Amino acid sequence: xxxxxxxxxxxxxxxxxxxxxxxxxxxxxxxxxxxxxxxx
Amino acid sequence: xxxxxxxxxxxxxxxxxxxxxxxxxxxxxxxxxxxxxxxxxxxxxxxxxxxxxxxxxxxxxxxxxxxxxxxxxxxxxxxxxxxxxxxxxxxxxxxxxxxxxxxxxxxxxxxxxxxxxxxxxxxxxxxxxxxxxxxxxxxxxxxxxxxxxxxxxxxxxxxxxxxxxxxxxxxxxxxxxxxxxxxxxxxxxxxxxxxxxxxxxx
Numbered sequence: 559x560x561x562x563x564x565x566x567x568x569x570x571x572x573x574x575x576x577x578x579x580x581x582x583x584x585x586x587x588x589x590x591x592x593x594x595x596x597x598x
Numbered sequence: 599x600x601x602x603x604x605x606x607x608x609x610x611x612x613x614x615x616x617x618x619x620x621x622x623x624x625x626x627x628x629x630x631x632x633x634x635x636x637x638x639x640x641x642x643x644x645x646x647x648x649x650x651x652x653x654x655x656x657x658x659x660x661x662x663x664x665x666x667x668x669x670x671x672x673x674x675x676x677x678x679x680x681x682x683x684x685x686x687x688x689x690x691x692x693x694x695x696x697x698x699x700x701x702x703x704x705x706x707x708x709x710x711x712x713x714x715x716x717x718x719x720x721x722x723x724x725x726x727x728x729x730x731x732x733x734x735x736x737x738x739x740x741x742x743x744x745x746x747x748x749x750x751x752x753x754x755x756x757x758x759x760x761x762x763x764x765x766x767x768x769x770x771x772x773x774x775x776x777x778x779x780x781x782x783x784x785x786x787x788x789x790x791x792x793x794x795x796x797x798x799x800x
Contacts, residue, residue, distance in 0.1 A: 562733075562754035564631060572762030579766050583773040586687075590777075593692040 604706050605792045609669075612660045613789055619653040620764070627761060650730060657723070672707055673716045680709040701796060718767055725760035729753050 605613075626649065629635065629642040637645065664670040682698040687710070690698070699708040707715060732739065732753045739745055779785035780795075788794035 562751045564758065565751075565755045568755055568759050568762070572759065572765075576762055576765045576769070579769040583769055587773065587777060589692055593694070 599795045599797050601793045602703055602796045602798070603792050604701075604703065604788055604794050604796075607792070608663055610789060610792055612656060612663070615656055616653065616660075619649050619656065620768075622649045623653065624761070624765070631758060647734070650727075650734075654727060657727075672705070673712055673719065675712050675716055676709050678709065680713070683708050683710040701794075702798075714767065714771070718764075722760055722763050722767060725756060726764065729757035729760065733757060 623646060625636065626642040626646040629637060630639065630646055636642065679699055686695060686698050697708075701708070733750070736750050736753075740750065775785050775789070776783070779787070784794060
């Protein structure tokens with residue numbers, strides 16, 4: 559079986575979204591901590 | 599509040615075995631894809647195949663279990679309460695509002711979870727294993743009508759795109775599962791012990 563080539567578009571868009579998701583998660587988590595801390 | 603058994607022994611076995619197999623397939627898959635070198639291409643491909651067949655076997659048992667126990671109903675999507683869950687994660691959680699969903703043994707996933715898990719089960723996972731099997735058996739179909747319709751290249755791109763969708767699902771799933779419980783680790787703990795404290799008066 560020949561080894562298929564990667565599609566640079568799929569790789570670039572994929573990695574951008576995949577690496578952006580943990581950043582979004584981190585911001586969401588930090589905001590939760592911040593607002594919870596403000597209430598105590 | 600009372601301790602309710604939410605996850606059976608099989609569900610927990612299926613969940614954690616699937617998690618280990620998926621992480622193994624991600625590690626070997628991205629090496630096959632050319633992202634890095636860890637085991638070497640040939641070895642990574644061998645490991646990827648062993649993990650893939652094990653996962654397909656596990657899924658066969660899981661599908662059988664869902665059908666025979668009726669637990670597939672846990673993933674039937676519902677619009678009722680969906681918007682309030684979205685608003686809770688986008689705003690209410692910061693202002694200290696109570697979670698707008700109370701789980702029960704018969705409905706243990708909130709409307710957003712139902713959608714996410716259904717998307718994984720009926721879209722992401724099948725896209726990965728169908729394209730994966732097509733890649734594996736490429737020489738059996740490339741000279742048939744299917745070979746006229748699509749190409750090895752196209753199937754490989756679908757496989758990789760679906761894996762990126764899986765990675766996004768995983769990041770969100772791990773964050774929510776590991777931090778949204780009461781206390782924060784309660785959901786994670788329930789997937790280990792099977793039990794969770796639920797307020798059954800609601």
